[in-house]
Amino acid sequence: MIIPIIFVYLALVILVGSLSHRLFRGTGEDYFVATRSIGPFVLLMSLFGTNMTAFALLGASGEAYHEGIGVFTLMASSSALIIPSVFFFVGTRLWAIGKREGYITQVQYFRARWGSDRLGLLLFVVLVGLVVPYLLIGVMAGGVTLNQVTDGQIPEWLGGLIICAVVLTYVSTSGLRATAWVNTFQTLVFMILGAVAFVVITRKLGGLSQGLERVMETHPELLIRGDHIKPLQLLTYTCIPLSVGMFPHMFMHWLSARRAEAFRFPLKVYPLCIAAVWVPSVLLGVLGRVDFPELTVGEANSVLVKMITLHSPEIVAGLLAAGVLAAVMSSLDSQFLSLGSMFTADIVRHYGFHDRMSERAQVRAGRLFVVGLVAVIYVLSLVTDRSIFKLAVWSFTGFASLFPVVAAALFWKRSTKYGAYASILSVVVLWIYFFRLGWESPGYTLGGTGVMPVAFILGVSALSMIVVSLLTQPPAESVLRKFFPSS
Amino acid sequence: MGNASTRRLVYAILLLAYLLHNDLWLWHDSRIILGLPVGLLYHVGFCAAASVILYLLIRFCWPLPQQPSPAAAGTSHKDEAQP
Numbered sequence: 001m002i003i004p005i006i007f008v009y010l011a012l013v014i015l016v017g018s019l020s021h022r023l024f025r026g027t028g029e030d031y032f033v034a035t036r037s038i039g040p041f042v043l044l045m046s047l048f049g050t051n052m053t054a055f056a057l058l059g060a061s062g063e064a065y066h067e068g069i070g071v072f073t074l075m076a077s078s079s080a081l082i083i084p085s086v087f088f089f090v091g092t093r094l095w096a097i098g099k100r101e102g103y104i105t106q107v108q109y110f111r112a113r114w115g116s117d118r119l120g121l122l123l124f125v126v127l128v129g130l131v132v133p134y135l136l137i138g139v140m141a142g143g144v145t146l147n148q149v150t151d152g153q154i155p156e157w158l159g160g161l162i163i164c165a166v167v168l169t170y171v172s173t174s175g176l177r178a179t180a181w182v183n184t185f186q187t188l189v190f191m192i193l194g195a196v197a198f199v200v201i202t203r204k205l206g207g208l209s210q211g212l213e214r215v216m217e218t219h220p221e222l223l224i225r226g227d228h229i230k231p232l233q234l235l236t237y238t239c240i241p242l243s244v245g246m247f248p249h250m251f252m253h254w255l256s257a258r259r260a261e262a263f264r265f266p267l268k269v270y271p272l273c274i275a276a277v278w279v280p281s282v283l284l285g286v287l288g289r290v291d292f293p294e295l296t297v298g299e300a301n302s303v304l305v306k307m308i309t310l311h312s313p314e315i316v317a318g319l320l321a322a323g324v325l326a327a328v329m330s331s332l333d334s335q336f337l338s339l340g341s342m343f344t345a346d347i348v349r350h351y352g353f354h355d356r357m358s359e360r361a362q363v364r365a366g367r368l369f370v371v372g373l374v375a376v377i378y379v380l381s382l383v384t385d386r387s388i389f390k391l392a393v394w395s396f397t398g399f400a401s402l403f404p405v406v407a408a409a410l411f412w413k414r415s416t417k418y419g420a421y422a423s424i425l426s427v428v429v430l431w432i433y434f435f436r437l438g439w440e441s442p443g444y445t446l447g448g449t450g451v452m453p454v455a456f457i458l459g460v461s462a463l464s465m466i467v468v469s470l471l472t473q474p475p476a477e478s479v480l481r482k483f484f485p486s487s
Numbered sequence: 488m489g490n491a492s493t494r495r496l497v498y499a500i501l502l503l504a505y506l507l508h509n510d511l512w513l514w515h516d517s518r519i520i521l522g523l524p525v526g527l528l529y530h531v532g533f534c535a536a537a538s539v540i541l542y543l544l545i546r547f548c549w550p551l552p553q554q555p556s557p558a559a560a561g562t563s564h565k566d567e568a569q570p
Contacts, residue, residue: 069524069526069527070526072527072530073508073510073526073527073530076530076534077508077530077531077533077534077537078508080533080534080537080538081501081504081505081508081533081537081540084537084541085501085541085544088541088544088545088550089550092550092551093550093551096551208522208523209519209522212519212522212524216517216519220517223517223519223524223526224514224515224516224517224524224526225513225514225515225526226514226515231509231511231514234508234509235509238505238508260551264545267541267544267545268538268541268542268545269538270538270541271534271535271537271538271541272534272535272538274534275531275534275535279527279531282527283527
């Protein structure tokens with residue numbers, strides 16, 4: 001019964017994508033930024049659904065299984081303040097510049113802001129490289145969910161493949177418009193079904209209080225932060241949500257807004273949505289420790305799905321699993337699309353291949369690039385056995401460390417392309433260095449103090465931007481007039 | 488849009504919230520309050536407070552010039568696509 005429910009759901013997702021195709025206007029701008037026509041509610045669902053990925057459901061519950069309630073503190077409540085603040089200070093300004101100058105990718109903006117082609121190319125490579133681990137967790141989560149919920153009837157390799165195929169299908173249909181509408185549909189699905197899962201499971205346990213009492217008896221350390229998290233770790237984890245300032249898929253969704261005012265509703269509601277999704281995920285991870293006491297780090301990724309299959313009737317389990325898939329796919333789609341947009345706009349068009357290619361062929365080139373990248377990620381997903389949470393944190397670390405680049409571009413007129421180079425290169429070198437250390441010892445912090453590598457890399461990146469900019473020639477007046485017209 | 492001192496006050500509240508996120512005083516507190524571990528309950532409340540702070544930022548510190556509404560500008564709502 002579970003398999004038919006899941007396949008009906010996947011068919012529904014493709015159907016919603018196809019329906020939104022009717023609104024497709026057939027232009028490049030409509031494909032990439034939905035002709036900048038998205039209103040407040042769809043914008044909220046797109047921004048939130050894109051950001052709430054396998055990380056928020058499977059990653060959070062898997063991490064809470066081992067580390068307890070502190071996982072909410074580390075990622076959810078800090079994100080509730082910082083992510084909408086970044087939308088407020090950075091997103092709205094980038095929306096205005098993007099609309100005025102007709103940009104569809106970040107690289108176009110940074111290239112023009114600092115008048116450097118090579119800087120744009122470097123950023124393209126770095127951004128694509130950092131999206132890889134983020135995409136990886138989505139594909140892994142799709143495979144894990146389908147495998148667990150069907151009791152192994154759909155192997156993980158097939159599950160990951162199915163999810164990739166479904167997402168690629170509807171993203172290819174009509175670009176960002178389909179992605180925004182499918183995101184809205186899927187975000188509602190995973191929020192509603194997430195709440196249902198929480199109620200069904202806790203009732204089966206005799207209520208949340210009784211469930212927590214059982215945790216208190218067997219694993220009381222999961223109900224406090226205690227030794228799981230160091231105070232410096234909590235403080236420096238707050239750097240991680242800055243990553244939204246540099247996510248290519250966030251930039252793409254910002255640009256889709258119809259008016260600047262469309263941001264207002266999403267900004268106010270975003271923190272509440274975060275709590276609504278993360279509280280059940282974290283609590284179910286903690287409660288899962290009682291029912292499944294001996295899971296390894298890799299196995300804990302699926303504790304949420306295990307809880308669903310253990311405590312829900314088969315039909316409900318199928319629906320709830322669909323909710324988890326909804327969260328996974330609502331992120332993968334935006335990431336796939338933004339990569340395709342970047343390849344088309346920043347490589348094909350920018351380097352003149354468009355002279356020899358029709359608009360349709362350019363979009364096809366973008367799709368082929370995405371399919372190739374997804375194929376590589378799919379193969380990686382077959383051989384990776386890591387915590388989804390920690391893999392995601394590494395991706396976020398890279399993007400967050402690039403935050404000084406966007407902050408300087410928007411707020412510091414004196415910043416130069418050499419400052420941006422220094423900032424980006426410092427992130428590349430330090431990210432690779434710390435990633436190697438973190439790969440060898442998961443949970444690595446600087447000198448065991450609790451300081452997350454992101455705080456250090458971010459500091460060096462900001463310092464590099466400042467020092468090198470001050471040592472090099474200021475940008476031309478014409479550039480400043482273009483990007484700071486009011487001053 | 489608020490005046491300069493109101494804006495400074497809202498930014499100060501934002502900074503204060505960032506500091507209050509580090510609730511060291513609840514680190515080892517295992518009490519269950521309102522059905523939730525207190526260390527979790529505090530941060531659920533923090534999310535609600537974040538929503539209020541965002542409201543204040545929008546109300547008093549909006550970073551872009553106000554745009555005329557689509558109706559005032561004579562454009563239609565047809566762009567708000569429906570599936």
